[in-house]
Amino acid sequence: MNWSEISVHTTQEAIEAVSNILQEAGASGVVIEDPEVLKREWQDTFGEIYQLSAKDYPSEGVIVKAYLLASDQIEQTVQQIEQAIQGLSAYGIEVGSGAVSLAEVQEEDWATAWKKYYKPVEVSERITITPTWENYVPEKENELIIELDPGMAFGTGTHPTTVMCIRALDEAISGDETVIDVGCGTGVLSIAAAKLGASSVRALDLDEVAVQSARTNVELNGTKNTVTVAQNNLLDGIDGPVDIIVANILAEVIALFVEDAARTLKPGGLFITSGIITQKEADVRAAMEKAGFRITDAHYMHDMYEKEDGSRYADTDRVAPPSIRDRGDIKSGWVCLIAQRKAE
């Protein structure tokens, strides 16, 4: 399989905004080549492993890279990306040259590109995710480690939506819960649920590549006795009742199975959903309430905020300060909704 690698030469300030544009164009993630980060944190610690050299990073500015399946439409997509990037200056975002370049990569190169920039990250109170090729040593007592090799499936564990789901699982699981993970990707949420203490987890995905990847990662993490992986469309043919359903999937897809989720959960059970952009939050809330859920909590991670003067800025911490959230002027970002099935 061939992939198109789209590289954008831009500024630190524009990273989040450019990443958003690339994701809207269909990329499931981005790689950021930032010489400051590479020089400061990586060369000393990981230099030998990653074998970084000057050609790996730009001499000035930042390169944001994304990968899309090669297609006849790619030139057109690149033009749209260029226009969207130039349009950012209208929001007060300095994009630098904003130059966009295109290259073809083979599947093997793609895997290598991700591996180079993926490092251990503490995603929740108890869970740290580390790539399989890192020799990570736990830094605190009771730290739970998930080792992942994402390969071609979605789910390095570091996307804001995945992080919010893991945090919600960390809060919800105290021991012996039964869990279903709809759209498991690499299996990261299922493995997290098992490590946190769930007694049984069903990991489901429609995509064969994801199913294979999840199986590999479940085994790698020693969670095979707790997690079963299967190819399945949403909750079709799946029986409950279970304590928790987690689904990091687009809002439009959540709407398709919200009633099945209610059917498959125990009364009082939790439906943890992310993959919802803020603009779709109200629709998902309405669908959940109609299906018999009560929304008990909502978490947000944002890519961009609007200042009072109307200009926009990217938030590098990716967490909305309450002052901004309360003013309701968030323009783009992700939501994680936690809903409880009402007792009958």
Ligand SMILES: C[S@@+](CC[C@H](N)C(=O)[O-])C[C@H]1O[C@@H](n2cnc3c(N)ncnc32)[C@H](O)[C@@H]1O
């Ligand atoms: C955003 S990824 C989430 C992966 C992982 N759970 C995580 O949080 O990182 C969404 C996943 O949903 C899967 N998916 C999409 N539509 C689906 C469907 N109709 N039934 C089952 N899985 C689906 C995709 O293949 C993909 O792996």
